[in-house]
Amino acid sequence: MLIIDFETRSQCDLKKKGSSNYCLDPSTDILCMAALCTDTESKWLWYPDEELPQALRYAIENADLVCAHNAEFDMGIYQIAVTDYGFPQIPKQKWYCSSAQCRVNAIPAGLDDAAWALGLKTRKYSKGAHLIKKLSMPRPDGTFLEDEELLIDMGDYCMQDVIVTTAVVRATRPMTQMEHQDWLKTVEVNQRGVLIDYDLATSALDYSDTEQSAIAIKLIDITDGVVTRHSQSARIRDWLVARLGDDHAIIKLMEVYKEGVKKLSLDKNIRRNILNMIENSEIIVDDDVRDVVQLLDDGNKSSVAKFKRMLEMCDEEDHRVRGAFVFAGASQTLRYTSRGLQLHNMRRDCWSADEAEHIAHLMAQGEPLEGDVMETLSKLLRPAIIPAQGNIFVVGDWSSIEARVLPWLSDSDGGDAKLQIFKEGKDVYIEAAKAMGLGESSRQIGKVAELALGYQGGVNAFNSMARNYGLSMSDAEAQGVVDKWRSTNAWAVRFWAELEQAAKDAISFPTKKFHAGMVTYLFAPDMMEGTLLCLMEGDTIIQYPKAKLEMVATKFGDRVQITALKASLKPKADAKQWLRTSIYGGLLAENCTQAFAAAILRNALRQLDDVVASVHDEIVLEVGYDESPTVLKNLQQLMEETPSWAEGLPLTAEPVIMRRYGK
């Protein structure tokens, strides 16, 4: 393996425009490249004013794998080395990403974070950020600082990055061949990109700026200038407290507890409660207070800022946003994540293609939008993603895949009975309600129970999910549902316990395998100071690094629990160790369910061309209009075909054709 790292400079703002635009920008150039061959330990530091050393050329040409941390960036920069500096081409399949390797090992994706979490002595040089600011970013006049000494420092820094990368690669397991292929597939999807309706996004951004200003003016007026934007949550909170006093009913409604600490929040749910109670005259307040809460509600239609991001991130020429997907970005479950333009949390409730085009037309004419403008714009987000001229989207999602995977993994009679409901095409939510003795009319309760309770969630999980479906229950009522669901789904309760026991046994008896349903745990004592491996069919592996059994103080007293390092919890800057978390049965159940569903997604993606996006249980293909009927049929067949390693798991999907992303 040849491990490389580039330092570069550019007038392009990497963070704002994304690495694809950065690499293609004409002002982007290489400052230096460091390389290390893991076979020979040979190291090179190359500057663009030098010839490419013969030995380095040889190492590049003969490497089995060329590895970089976040290799998609280095792949793009490497093209500059090929074009401008005569470097040899590297075949796509040879590229390898050490950040992806970190993620499949469930350690942080960032290079220094990974070294920190692993407890390595080899760490990145802290002067890097300073050097990048000096040498990589343009000065106000657009030119770059040329400084021999700093450039030498930059070379040191670059070489140290390669050394740290090497240490991290050696301290963790390599990606399996399949993981590597799946990573390469992600690169392919990222390079294809998704097309943005540029004119629509531009208009939407324009209208949202105008509307937010209008909201701001009203807020300034009501609060005498204390609050100048709807997003100033702290100022709005303080203004309300000053106006109403600590004991006012509205302030009481705002109380939330975070890790035992009382805070005042005005999030969507709380705003709705407040506005409802005012509406029903359960609370009497003056109009100013109501208006402020209402204006906050109007302005906080999420993610209208995404239009701005779309325009920044897309390629200037073809208007495609590239590099949106991260293979195994969620390191607990190896699900994909999305970055830059976050395609994984676009508002689902949106306009149809016809409606979107009507609104686009109105905006293009400069007509005012009627009704709740921010709401209208927010419902345009998904439809702003479109197929290219002559193309169309084919979109498929699996029907309640997690609700099927969980019972399948449990490998139990009760789980089989649950799967049978799916196999017979019955409504699983009605069946759940019936089983709980609630009658068919209680489908909503059955649905919330099925969605919220499978992973050991209790009253809080049930009620917060219930709110999303307009269901209101007291804690006592909710507890009743929880109890009934657990007694009618004893297989799930048993599975949580089995998973926890198997995981604990695995840690107690290293290198021995312990099973819970279709899930196997194995503790590898030599891997990252002890890693709990969770093994499933389909070559699916998830990891719990530095797992151990330890006494943990809980509100029920001291208990022996599994704890492990948690990649996504970044410690504060002055902390010595990476953060850990407790692990319990319900969490294990959730992790392996999501991980297995993600494996089914990757299995399908592997067999598909023309993928432009995926969202956990959904696949988006962009294909020529004429071939779409065939593609539609094939996609359904592929998605409904259970992989050989998941026999007995019923999968259904009904892909549809879309002129715009959305409905």
Add this chain to the structure above:
DNA sequence: TGCGGCGGCGCC
């Protein structure tokens, strides 16, 4: 001015 922490949003 830059950065980390925090509150907030939304999806699966």
Add this chain to the structure above:
DNA sequence: AAAGGGCGCCGCCGCA
């Protein structure tokens, strides 16, 4: 014997 958790981005705010 209790437990939703997996994500990423935006904007504000206080601090260095």
